Amino acid sequence: MAENSHIITGLLEQWRGGNKEAADRVMELVYSELHAIAAREMRREQGEHTLQTTALVHEVYLRLCGSDPVHWKDRAHFFAVAAQQLRRVLVDHARRVRSEKRGGGQIKFSLGDSDGPTWEFEERLLAVDEALIRLQTLDERAAKAIELRFFGGLSEAEAAETLGISIATVKRDWDFARIWLASQLA
Secondary structure (H helix, E strand, O other), X not given: OHHHHHHHHHHXXXXXXXXXXXXXXXXXXXXXXXXXXXXXXXXXXXXXXXXXXXXXXXXXXXXXXXXXXXXXXXXXXXXXXXXXXXXXXHHHHHHHHHHHOOOOOEEOOOOOOOOOOOEEHHHHHHHHHHHHHHHHHHOHHHHHHHXXXXXXXOOHHHHHHHHOOOHHHHHHHHHHHHHHHXXXXX
């Protein structure tokens, strides 16, 4: 894993310099991880959904490769940006579905161990996104911790490294953000 991380970091530096082949190689190396993160998000559903896991990963890939050049720092930074893009893809999809008035199945969408109320996936995701935007104005780092851990699937250690803080601080931010979001979504 550490060796793979160094390889990815080197390729990210090449990608930052404009090397599209390095970008393709990075995606080859991280595809299975991105797919696992996307699959986890899709498993949170308990019904039919019009967005498939592979399509979600491919859309994230297109957004990462098609955007302005990112000044990649390392593997953790890459996954932080990928988590942000994953959230945006899901939110954009939910908005499209809502605007077309086509609902989907029902899911349980929980930020903690306890189950919350069951809402349609798209409505719940949009509510979480709006709450995260409000949280960013209150505590940007806590909002980032939720995005990295929840949407990005990063471990506490990876989130701490990405944010440049201690694991204990990530845990405090995570706990605060989960409680705050639960109060906003209740």
